[in-house]
Amino acid sequence: MPIIEVNGLTKAYGGRTVVDGVSFSVEEGEIFGILGPNGAGKTTTVECVEGLRTPDAGTVRVAGLDPVADHDRVTLLLGAQLQESALQAKLTVREALELYGAFYPRPADRRPLADRLGLAERLDTRFAKLSGGQKQRLFIALALVGNPRIVVLDELTTGLDPRARRDTWRLIEDVRDSGVTVLLVTHFMEEAQRLCDRVAVVDKGRVAALDTPAGLIGRAAASTVVSFTPSRPLDERELAALPDVNSVTRKGDRVRLAGSDETVNALLSLLARHRVTAGQLRVVDATLDDAFLDLTAPAAAPAAGTATTDREET
Numbered sequence: 132m133p134i135i136e137v138n139g140l141t142k143a144y145g146g147r148t149v150v151d152g153v154s155f156s157v158e159e160g161e162i163f164g165i166l167g168p169n170g171a172g173k174t175t176t177v178e179c180v181e182g183l184r185t186p187d188a189g190t191v192r193v194a195g196l197d198p199v200a201d202h203d204r205v206t207l208l209l210g211a212q213l214q215e216s217a218l219q220a221k222l223t224v225r226e227a228l229e230l231y232g233a234f235y236p237r238p239a240d241r242r243p244l245a246d247r248l249g250l251a252e253r254l255d256t257r258f259a260k261l262s263g264g265q266k267q268r269l270f271i272a273l274a275l276v277g278n279p280r281i282v283v284l285d286e287l288t289t290g291l292d293p294r295a296r297r298d299t300w301r302l303i304e305d306v307r308d309s310g311v312t313v314l315l316v317t318h319f320m321e322e323a324q325r326l327c328d329r330v331a332v333v334d335k336g337r338v339a340a341l342d343t344p345a346g347l348i349g350r351a352a353a354s355t356v357v358s359f360t361p362s363r364p365l366d367e368r369e370l371a372a373l374p375d376v377n378s379v380t381r382k383g384d385r386v387r388l389a390g391s392d393e394t395v396n397a398l399l400s401l402l403a404r405h406r407v408t409a410g411q412l413r414v415v416d417a418t419l420d421d422a423f424l425d426l427t428a429p430a431a432a433p434a435a436g437t438a439t440t441d442r443e444e445t
């Protein structure tokens with residue numbers, strides 16, 4: 132049985148529907164991502180899972196329990212990440228762990244928890260004096276202090292520098308490896324691609340797609356982008372006729388094709404036949420970025436091939 136089941140969840144604020152029939156289920160032990168642009172309804176969805184908001188329609192079950200009707204029991208199973216404003220600036224790390232641990236009948240041992248999250252040297256440091264990365268590590272520790280089966284982490288790495296973000300990702304993987312299910316809200320594609328076993332892409336209150344990161348990438352219009360500078364001009368129609376080609380674009384002498392691995396193989400044969408050499412040949416895989424743009428705003432977003440331009444040219 133899935134540990135979280137959401138079926139047809141709907142929620143409106145002041146008559147405006149912001150979550151519109153969202154359904155997904157999370158298996159025990161996975162990192163499940165909810166990915167979407169700002170205002171997509173991600174936080175509202177997880178707040179319904181946490182029992183902090185009452186759905187207008189649909190059902191939510193956490194380990195078979197209703198998070199609103201069985202709020203106290205769900206609170207013991209589910210560790211939620213606090214918002215920064217919830218902690219007093221003068222509270223030390225030790226005091227915060229003791230205070231929040233006291234809410235649970237079987238809290239984790241604070242010392243090993245602090246060790247595990249790299250906070251052992253900071254037990255007497257006040258919250259306001261912690262770095263951004265240390266604050267986020269404390270939030271993870273506080274979400275884990277009740278020995279939950281599930282943790283909900285919402286935009287955990289926003290505002291962190293790349294090193295602190297990567298350290299936090301390793302911690303989230305450790306949490307999953309210890310058997311805790313992670314529900315992760317993010318709008319960072321790289322984070323979802325690196326961490327999540329499965330991802331629900333939410334857009335305008337609906338689930339636009341639900342799959343593994345690799346499965347989502349496979350749905351992008353182009354899976355591979357190749358660019359090169361030919362030693363002499365090529366007929367664009369011939370390039371466009373190659374298998375799986377999604378788009379052919381030129382920028383000065385540079386030619387770029389969005390397509391698949393087969394496009395690349397066929398291109399190499401074509402170049403050999405015409406005895407044309409390919410200067411600065413670059414081949415890049417489509418990423419979750421490309422899939423995300425395709426899935427969330429097909430009309431407004433650039434085509435998948437075009438979306439890779441910056442990465443490819445650098």
Ligand SMILES: Nc1ncnc2c1ncn2[C@@H]1O[C@H](COP(=O)(O)OP(=O)(O)OP(=O)(O)O)[C@@H](O)[C@H]1O
Binds near residue numbers: 144172174
């Ligand atoms: N308490 C509230 N009252 C009225 N509107 C709200 C409330 N909370 C959120 N909203 C609105 O509902 C919509 C969805 O918000 P939500 O926070 O769920 O989205 P999100 O996907 O988490 O966005 P973000 O990535 O920006 O945090 C937004 O337009 C937001 O302004």
